[in-house]
Amino acid sequence: MARFVPLLVFVLLGVLLTAGLMMSGSKSEIPSPLIGKPMPQFELPRLDDPTQRVSSEAMLGAPFVLNVWASWCVTCRYEHPVIEELAGLGRIPVVGLNYRDPRENALEWLQRFGDPYAFHLADEPGRVAIDFGVYAAPETFVIDAQGVIRFKHIGALTPEIVEQDILPLVEQMEAEG
Numbered sequence: 327m328a329r330f331v332p333l334l335v336f337v338l339l340g341v342l343l344t345a346g347l348m349m350s351g352s353k354s355e356i357p358s359p360l361i362g363k364p365m366p367q368f369e370l371p372r373l374d375d376p377t378q379r380v381s382s383e384a385m386l387g388a389p390f391v392l393n394v395w396a397s398w399c400v401t402c403r404y405e406h407p408v409i410e411e412l413a414g415l416g417r418i419p420v421v422g423l424n425y426r427d428p429r430e431n432a433l434e435w436l437q438r439f440g441d442p443y444a445f446h447l448a449d450e451p452g453r454v455a456i457d458f459g460v461y462a463a464p465e466t467f468v469i470d471a472q473g474v475i476r477f478k479h480i481g482a483l484t485p486e487i488v489e490q491d492i493l494p495l496v497e498q499m500e501a502e503g
Contacts, residue, residue: 358459358478365392365473366457373424373432373446380447382473389476389499391420391492392467393443393483394455396427397435399463405482406439412488413442418468418496422446425455425463468492470499 360366369381393409395402413420422443424432429448436446449455458467461480468477477495479487 358475360459360475361478363475365467365469365475366454368447368454368457370423370447370449370454373422373429373448376429376448380445385421385469386473387471389418389468389470389496390444391418392423392458392469393420394423394425394458394460394463394465394467396425396463397431398427399425401482402464403439405464406442408483408485408488410440410442411485412483412492413444415493417493419444423455423458424448424450425460426450426452466492468495470502 365382365385367382369379372378372380391412395405395409409420412418420443422445424446427448427450429450432446432448447454452460455465458465458475459478464482466477466479466483467475470476476499477491479491483492
């Protein structure tokens with residue numbers, strides 16, 4: 327009987343791990359400690375013109391979606407039509423945060439697949455993305471006019487996430503004035 331104890335422990339751990347994963351939902355539902363808090367302070371160059379810099383303070387005054395993406399990110403390519411659709415609605419500006427990506431690669435990617443973003447920030451070292459708690463691209467944030475992070479999604483946006491989470495939040499922020 328004693329020789330079956332390690333096997334029994336292994337099986338029980340497997341059952342507990344499986345149950346935990348099933349109850350926790352998808353990785354996109356990981357709560358962010360930044361929800362309800364001001365976005366991190368930053369100053370980054372624009373992707374299209376590195377001589378122009380944009381600060382977090384300059385982003386205040388109107389809500390926006392911040393989409394973290396990269397040319398090397400396969401999932402970003404999958405997500406791109408959803409970003410195009412969201413931006414095309416004209417309800418809220420979508421700002422790109424190009425993450426750990428050489429500028430030339432990012433610009434080539436945008437030329438190839440289209441550029442639906444209002445503008446892009448270049449975070450080649452990835453430090454600002456780390457301040458936002460980014461695990462990997464793509465990740466998407468909704469930030470209100472006061473610079474408070476109201477929503478975070480890890481992974482590719484889907485039309486369902488836009489319809490069920492982002493657009494209702496945009497309506498709520500519009501109602502709050």
